Amino acid sequence: MDPLFVAHVVAFAVAALASFATVGPASRVDHPDTRYGLVGLLVTSGIWGSAQALYLVVPGVVLKEVLYMVGLVAGIVSVLTWLYFSAAYSGRAPRETPYARAVVGIVAMFVLVKVTNPLHNGYFTAEMASEPFAHLAIQYGMVHWIAMGLSYALAFVGFYMLAERFAQASVGTRPLEALVLLTALPLGLDLLALQTPWLLALTYEPLGVAAFAVGTVTVYFDRFQTVQLAADVDDPVFVLDAEGRVASVNDQATSLFPDAADRIGEPLESVAPQLRRALDNDRVLTMEDSGDPRFFQISTSPFVAGSTETGRVVILSDVTERERYRRDLERKTEQLQLLNRIVRHDIRNEMAVVIGWGETLEERLDADEMNALERLLGAATKVVDLTDGAREFIRALDEDERPETTAIDLASTLEAEIDKQRSAHPDADIAIEGALPETTVSANEMLTSVFRNLIGNAIENVDAGPATITVSAEERTETAVVRIADNGPGIPDDRKESVFRMGEKGADSGGTGIGLYLVQTLVDQYGGTVRIEDNEPRGSVFVVELPLAAQ
Incomplete structure (x- = not known):
């Protein structure tokens, strides 16, 4: 068997196998349009190389012409897939590229001319030849050279788009540039075949596409994708x-x-x-x-x-802005922790001393002086309450978005806080309506702060007569619902959400404006909700819904 014949067949067969074999790895390309274009290029190039190899080995002129025709069609369609791939890889939208439809129309016209060649012989004619080995020799007509020129012009448009992409990326592109140049080298073989008797006058482009495919997909696949990414970023x-x-x-x-x-x-x-x-x-x-x-x-x-x-x-x-914000947040957190220590120790301890000394004077003062002392002790107690609220507020802010929770007994927590509020507000009527459910909720020890702030807020906002507070609770399928109702003036609908904002308080309120914000923060951290409803005949109902603890 003629070695030159074997060399031609093996070259095209290997190119076809390489193209088909890399379709699988190419399907791993992340960018969709780049993946479609590259896979399409490999498939059409594989068909092209297969048709060229078979054209050389099958018997019969008619079958050889058919296979050669298949190769011609696959070859010109591969130009479209090359352009699609190049446009997508360079960051363009292939379907929206200028003149895309015109190019498809022109290629379709040449495909029609090729498949109808047996009717007009304008594209090529063929006859059997014996040199350099027995084969079907092709004599090209003028239409072939027009189509060839157009194909290479379009191919170089793809080269330009890739070169532009490499220039934008400017890093790690040299191996890919070399691989892209491999697709152009067969042009030299095409030209050499016109002058050399031992090289058939065929199109050798499948060899270049196969080399590009194997190099890109198997050796430089990560670099191939990274360069595409690097060209889209302005980062070092x-x-x-x-x-x-x-x-x-x-x-x-x-x-x-x-x-x-x-x-x-x-x-x-x-x-x-x-x-x-x-x-x-x-x-x-x-x-x-x-x-x-x-x-x-x-x-x-x-x-x-x-x-x-x-x-x-x-x-x-x-990430300068993000890092500055993070560091500023760390600094503020440190300041909050310092404030927490001051509130927890210094102010609270000093006020405990004031209250202690004040209580020792109760039996030594007359009625008028006792009135002044009660005012003093009341103010001191208020300061202690404020330090408790500030301490709990800082602690809540210092928690993670979802702090660690445990099973907290709802009934005992409510009863304990109600007893404290009755002692602190002896003039208020705080009643439990119905039996409290014997259940546990997913929370932590700061749940007491939720109920203390809600009950205290309800008492402080009653504007007429003694405060009447009613507390009730019920267990549902996945949650427990606590309702704290008061006989105050009520809250307008347009403020039912805004009262939970930090610093928000009523015009006559003597509070800090952080109590209800603290309630909202803690309940959110527990994965629950808090809302306000209207009470009848007057007043508001704060409804807290908490998730049940896992059994």
């Missing part, structure tokens, strides 16, 4: 090789590290020691910018060939 990017040396950087990276572009091939710890340290620690890079620090979150992604890591891309995302 470093590409490292397998040994951690700087392989390339983009323009944004050189704005942070001016000499990085001149130190390609050096270890990262030499080029950007701050970046190396940040990579090994919390992955937040701090850079001084005219006296003001800038913060960058570091993310990395490896380049993998098989199971071997061949390099890594490092992207620095500017």
